[in-house]
Ligand code: AMP
């Protein structure tokens with residue numbers, strides 16, 4: 367067996383469910399239930415993240431061993447460990463949903479390598495006490511999406527859970543992709559997710575909802591002790607400091623999402639990591655045409671609660687729920703309200719800084735906010751690719767005219783023939799202001815370009831790219847998974863052999879299921 371430096375804490379320090387049967391039930395006064403993964407029929411390893419492998423202290427040779435296949439497909443449990451599913455609740459689409467929990471995620475163990483703690487968790491490894499009416503399994507398409515996007519987000523510099531491995535289980539899984547009565551069998555798959563901790567807002571919420579202050583406090587203390595070194599004070603002050611720290615980490619995460627055009631798709635409180643990590647890659651998507659009202663999640667099309675432009679407000683709503691959850695430990699509303707107020711200020715500040723960096727503006731001018739706002743409006747005049755726009759903007763030169771700058775950006779427009787008349791005028795007006803604003807900067811074009819390319823990625827996991835990898839994988843061809851994985855390891859670099867991925871979404875993908883339309887079915 368390959369050697370991992372085991373260091374379990376969650377299932378040692380915190381109260382366990384006393385029932386060890388794998389039956390679906392409400393679990394009280396416990397943070398988790400012991401449960402073993404379902405044995406897969408015929409596991410097959412499809413892909414491994416090299417960085418993640420090294421991060422937990424393993425190497426390429428370990429991957430080749432039969433043990434690797436067994437442990438990370440759930441066929442066997444690693445010696446001296448006890449696997450478990452976590453108990454949590456959550457607000458789904460604005461409504462309290464009661465107990466949810468790890469319905470198809472099974473935590474294997476925690477390891478410490480080079481001073482970093484990692485919890486390893488299989489997703490799609492079979493039913494648990496929290497599976498409710500579902501099967502505990504995951505399909506290949508959603509597993510490819512989770513595996514690739516976790517690693518891509520990491521390389522974009524965005525706080526995220528990671529993914530070690532992607533396996534086929536060899537089992538068939540029944541899914542109705544668009545919830546329209548067309549259920550069909552798909553290939554089952556298992557991803558090994560990795561994060562310092564998988565605790566979510568919902569892990570704390572469930573205890574507050576049941577007036578179980580004792581367990582709420584135990585889990586909060588555990589979380590602070592292991593993952594929040596910045597938290598200070600005693601008693602209520604300590605919990606308040608914790609809440610403020612969660613606010614800070616979460617706001618940074620969402621500002622990153624807005625920077626790269628990432629739409630999570632299901633920002634329910636059970637999908638909010640307490641560590642401020644992007645977690646639960648379901649019907650997420652990337653903006654192609656810049657559209658604040660866009661959501662990839664068809665389940666949420668009508669209300670579009672989780673649309674791109676609403677993510678910062680939803681985070682505030684979620685933080686408000688967390689404030690309510692922690693109230694019994696703090697017993698004073700005013701400082702929690704102040705923390706939420708601070709969130710609003712902080713978001714605006716960070717968003718402004720982030721947009722300035724995307725525009726290559728180092729100085730702070732009070733007109734910058736107007737410049738940013740008018741850009742956001744201009745980007746919606748006609749379908750304009752967000753990623754390509756900002757990347758190409760990194761290349762304009764101060765001495766160019768507004769007309770030349772707009773010309774340089776032409777590849778970002780889906781219908782260039784629409785950029786005429788008043789649309790064109792509005793763009794030229796914007797570029798004229800931008801141009802004069804650039805003249806207030808000291809940096810050379812080259813310096814500015816280098817810095818802008820560090821925040822404006824060239825390559826993101828466009829919805830259709832993931833779908834190409836999925837379609838090929840369905841046919842047994844896993845090469846696109848590896849190609850995209852390699853490409854997205856350097857999203858900010860020019861990669862001359864990969865120019866084909868620096869392109870607008872092709873027309874065939876505009877309304878295709880899996881590309882522009884994703885459901886929660888996974
Ligand atoms: P999600 O919408 O994926 O965040 O999931 C919401 C809840 O449903 C979580 O408690 C999941 O564990 C659970 N869940 C989702 N899919 C399944 C499944 N196939 N089997 C069991 N539980 C599931």
Ligand code: MG
Nearest residue numbers: 636637645646
């Ligand atoms: Mg979830």
